Amino acid sequence: xxxxxxxxxxxxxxxxxxxxxxxxxxxxxxxxxxxxxxxxxxxxxxxxxxxxxxxxxxxxxxxxxxxxxxxxxxxxxxxxxxxxxxxxxxxxxxxxxxxxxxxxxxxxxxxxxxxxxxxxxxxxxxxxxxxxxxxxxxxxxxxxxxxxxxxxxxxxxxxxxxxxxxxxxxxxxxxxxxxxxxxxxxxxxxxxxxxxxxxxxxxxxxxxxxxxxxxxxxxxxxxxxxxxxxxxxxxxxxxxxxxxxxxxxx
Amino acid sequence: xxxxxxxxxxxxxxxxxxxxxxxxxxxxxxxxxxxxxxxxxxxxxxxxxxxxxxxxxxxxxxxxxxxxxxxxxxxxxxxxxxxxxxxxxxxxxxxxxxxxxxxxxxxxxxxxxxxxxxxxxxxxxxxxxxxxxxxxxxxxxxxxxxxxxxxxxxxxxxxxxxxxxxxxxxxxxxxxxxxxxxxxxxxxxxxxxxxxxxxxxxxxxxxxxxxxxxxxxxxxxxxxxxxxxxxxx
Numbered sequence: 001x002x003x004x005x006x007x008x009x010x011x012x013x014x015x016x017x018x019x020x021x022x023x024x025x026x027x028x029x030x031x032x033x034x035x036x037x038x039x040x041x042x043x044x045x046x047x048x049x050x051x052x053x054x055x056x057x058x059x060x061x062x063x064x065x066x067x068x069x070x071x072x073x074x075x076x077x078x079x080x081x082x083x084x085x086x087x088x089x090x091x092x093x094x095x096x097x098x099x100x101x102x103x104x105x106x107x108x109x110x111x112x113x114x115x116x117x118x119x120x121x122x123x124x125x126x127x128x129x130x131x132x133x134x135x136x137x138x139x140x141x142x143x144x145x146x147x148x149x150x151x152x153x154x155x156x157x158x159x160x161x162x163x164x165x166x167x168x169x170x171x172x173x174x175x176x177x178x179x180x181x182x183x184x185x186x187x188x189x190x191x192x193x194x195x196x197x198x199x200x201x202x203x204x205x206x207x208x209x210x211x212x213x214x215x216x217x218x219x220x221x222x223x224x225x226x227x228x229x230x231x232x233x234x235x236x237x238x239x240x241x242x243x244x245x246x247x248x249x250x
Numbered sequence: 251x252x253x254x255x256x257x258x259x260x261x262x263x264x265x266x267x268x269x270x271x272x273x274x275x276x277x278x279x280x281x282x283x284x285x286x287x288x289x290x291x292x293x294x295x296x297x298x299x300x301x302x303x304x305x306x307x308x309x310x311x312x313x314x315x316x317x318x319x320x321x322x323x324x325x326x327x328x329x330x331x332x333x334x335x336x337x338x339x340x341x342x343x344x345x346x347x348x349x350x351x352x353x354x355x356x357x358x359x360x361x362x363x364x365x366x367x368x369x370x371x372x373x374x375x376x377x378x379x380x381x382x383x384x385x386x387x388x389x390x391x392x393x394x395x396x397x398x399x400x401x402x403x404x405x406x407x408x409x410x411x412x413x414x415x416x417x418x419x420x421x422x423x424x425x426x427x428x429x430x431x432x433x434x435x436x437x438x439x440x441x442x443x444x445x446x447x448x449x450x451x452x453x454x455x456x457x458x459x460x461x462x463x464x465x466x467x468x469x470x471x472x473x474x475x476x477x478x479x480x481x482x483x
Contacts, residue, residue: 058455059455062416062454062455062458063454063458064416064417064419064430065419066420067430067447067450067454068451070434070443070447071443074437074443075447075448077443078442078443078444078445079444161310165310165311167312168314168315169314169420179312179314182315183318186322192318192319192322192326193319193322193323193326196318196319196322197319199315200307200315200316200319203310203311203312203315204306204307204311
């Protein structure tokens with residue numbers, strides 16, 4: 001191991017890490033929005049809605065991400081119609097192709113997480129919302145989604161970490177992300193082990209910080225459960241609702 | 251659309267290689283997973299630390315980086331060793347071995363958590379009963395814990411297998427002649443990237459569907475003798 005090479009490479013690797021984070025952030029945001037639509041379509045009873053959503057999820061979860069990137073980056077150029085279209089300046093760029101592939105891929109996984117989370121919202125709450133006269137949209141916006149987000153968050157944090165790791169595939173379409181920089185430098189100085197180890201350490205650091213960040217968000221949005229545990233009366237009531245009711249009546 | 255222009259047999263070869271890599275990685279991954287889970291559950295602090303470091307690192311680093319690191323790292327390691335004993339020729343290590351080893355390591359890291367949960371779910375009384383019947387600790391592990399762990403861990407292992415099956419595409423980067431590599435080769439000749447990559451995608455989809463079917467059969471077999479989960483609730 002050549003420690004000096006590892007230390008010297010840090011600034012350039014961090015530049016690559018910035019590209020990685022940029023791709024991950026944009027893909028996560030866009031993927032989240034698409035996932036919401038796909039998840040709602042998947043849960044709809046109309047076959048014209050749920051079947052395409054099912055196919056979308058099935059394809060993107062059942063094939064390797066590498067194939068998906070190559071299909072977009074190399075595959076689309078097979079069609080003259082695409083090459084002549086107004087979108088070609090975008091679809092020619094590896095950056096946009098990688099972003100598109102990551103977005104679609106993560107949205108399929110996220111849609112499945114959301115579907116599970118939405119289904120986990122207790123049925124009685126939806127009935128209660130209906131009974132108070134909420135429209136389906138209001139019900140979704142004010143009762144189902146806020147709780148579904150909370151239920152789905154731990155699984156979603158895993159998905160974001162998987163996305164960080166999956167973004168290393170950007171290097172296969174010549175992008176200079178963290179892995180891409182490490183591979184490029186090592187092809188010049190022939191020290192792949194040093195550079196890849198350093199890149200691995202940076203990935204570990206990114207994922208560690210992301211885990212912390214999600215733990216913090218989880219803590220922030222589960223306030224009502226914490227309050228219940230801190231308040232001895234509520235804590236007692238958690239296991240014995242009748243005692244709580246009696247205490248409140250006094 | 252899928253005129254394979256004579257590349258069919260080659261893609262079939264690649265598919266078989268993909269299956270081979272996935273199954274080998276699974277086999278060694280399961281072994282690593284059991285050993286690491288036992289280390290994480292052991293009373294020795296050193297063993298627990300090793301287990302924790304292993305799962306944290308391997309699960310926090312992209313598999314592509316692991317594969318590249320294994321490939322180049324093993325080559326320079328072996329060659330440094332060869333130089334040390336006075337062998338000056340350059341030794342090229344098989345990409346197949348390095349790629350499969352990296353995937354097995356990744357499988358093992360995820361399987362460790364699955365096995366840990368499974369071992370913990372076995373009632374302690376059963377082990378105590380086995381020990382009371384004067385079974386050695388190893389015999390108790392082999393004849394009481396292990397057969398039950400298999401049943402509990404199977405769904406989790408199945409999920410990891412489906413993930414690793416797709417990740418095998420990454421070993422094409424270091425030159426293993428599996429489906430992706432063969433597809434790229436065909437693309438280079440035919441200049442029809444969309445056709446061939448989509449074909450590869452459908453083969454992976456097919457492999458996934460078949461694996462899911464096999465896993466379901468295995469789960470049903472493992473659960474024979476247990477009441478259906480629906481009846482319990």
